[in-house]
Amino acid sequence: MEPRETMALLQGQAEIWQHLYRVVDSMALKCAVELRIADIIHSHGGPITLRQIASGIDSPSPHIPYLTRIMRLLVRKSIFTENHHPPDGGETLYGLTQTSRWLLHDAELSLVPMVLMRYHPWQLAPLHHLSHCVKEGGTAFKKAHGCEIWDFASKNPEYNNIFNDAMACTTKIVMAAIVAEYKDGFGCMGSLVDVGGGTGGMIVEIVNAYPHIKGINFDLPHVVAVAPEREGVSHVGGDMFDTIPNADAIFMKWVLHNWSDEHCMKILKNCRKAIPKKGGKVIIVDVVLEKDSNDLFGETPMALDLCMMAYTAGGKERTELEWKKLLEEAGFGGYKIFKIPTLTSIIEAYTE
Incomplete structure (x- = not known):
């Protein structure tokens, strides 16, 4: 075997x-999030020793050697920093990075609920069934849990809360990007x-930023049943496949990627019925998949696509051509894509 081929094989x-x-x-x-390591370091206002981290862990006798090895890996992954030679010649100090700042539990913008x-x-569990799905079709989530994800959430309050918390944290992150980059998108609508909309986190952010808008949070009855009261927002329970409340515009974040093209067609046609024939629009916040993208978020959209395959019956991430075809077949006259500084983009669909 040639040396070049040998090296390529070794690289593989x-x-x-x-x-x-x-x-x-x-x-x-996940361990770092559960132990609140980022929070412990943050509470000291700067880098701290391993023993200081251990003293902040909720345990009477944390195992220091285990913690040492976990921190070693997390430093290697640039989640935390490590200073081997502090100026005072003391112990090694561990600090936060721009990555671990997203692991603070009480930060305004945090990915902790999504990690959990x-x-x-x-x-x-469903991800262990991907090969079964290739061989025989079906939904990996149902193979793992005996029912579809939405039925599982409606019957399991703990899972429902975990899921809602994760969606709420991403809502804040996406909304921060939308407010910064989509400033004129909400200006001309009254409702x-x-x-x-889950528990209403997104719509309340929009209403707070644009107080002239009457906000309606629409989701399944078991979801809105646990939604807190929010000023300027009314909660409505229902099924988007049957009907959608009337308004000047419709907003959907990470909804359509959960469903097949056929299901999306039903949702989008109901959206068209709910908005004015002139001037109405649907604002879709979802991934626009680019197979050869050098985007900052790298291969995450493709990994998310496999999650949709595993957790939903027909859900997927879509390329621009797939979005265009879907919107045209649903009867929309045109669309525009706005890139924003987060994982998703904004797709505006117009009635005319």
Whole structure:
């Protein structure tokens, strides 16, 4: 075998090893969130020693050697910093990075609920059934849990809360990007329905930023049943496949990617019925998949696409051509895509 071929083969082996153990990286990340390591460091106002981290963990006798090894990996992954030679010659100090700042529990913008949801055994179990789905079709979530995800959430309050908390945290992140980049998008409407709005986190952010808008949070009855009262927002329970409350515009964040094209067609046609024939629009916040993208978020959209395959019956991430075809077949006259500084984009669909 030629030396170049030997080296390429060795490189391939190394990459498979990296793929094999990325799950351990993920579990170490979950561990850091559960132990609140980022919060402990943040509470001290700067880098601290391992023993100071341990003293902040909710345990009478934290195991320091285990913590040392976990921190070593998380430093390697640039989630925390490590200073081996502090100026005073003392112990090694561990600090936050721009990555670990997203792991603060009480921060206004935080990915903690998403970490806890994504790595929960209920969420991981369906991913073990991807090969079964390829062989025989069906939904991985149903193979793992015996029912579809929405039925599981309606029957399992704990899962419902975990899921809602994860959606609420992403709502804040996406809304911050929308407010910064989509400033004129909400200016000319008097009312707005957030379809699949969960507990109302997104619509209240919009209403707070644009107080002239009458906000309607629309979701399944079991979801809005636990939604808190929010000023300027009314909660309406129902089924988007049957009817959607009337408004000047419709807003949907991470809704359509949960459904097949056929289901999306029903939702979008109901959206058209609910908005004015002239001047009405649907604001879709979802991923626009680019196969060869060098985007900051890298391969995350493709991984998210496989999650949609695992958790939903027909859900997927869509390319611009797929969005265009879907909107045209649903009867919309045109569309425009706005890129915003987060994982998703904004797709405006117009009635004329």
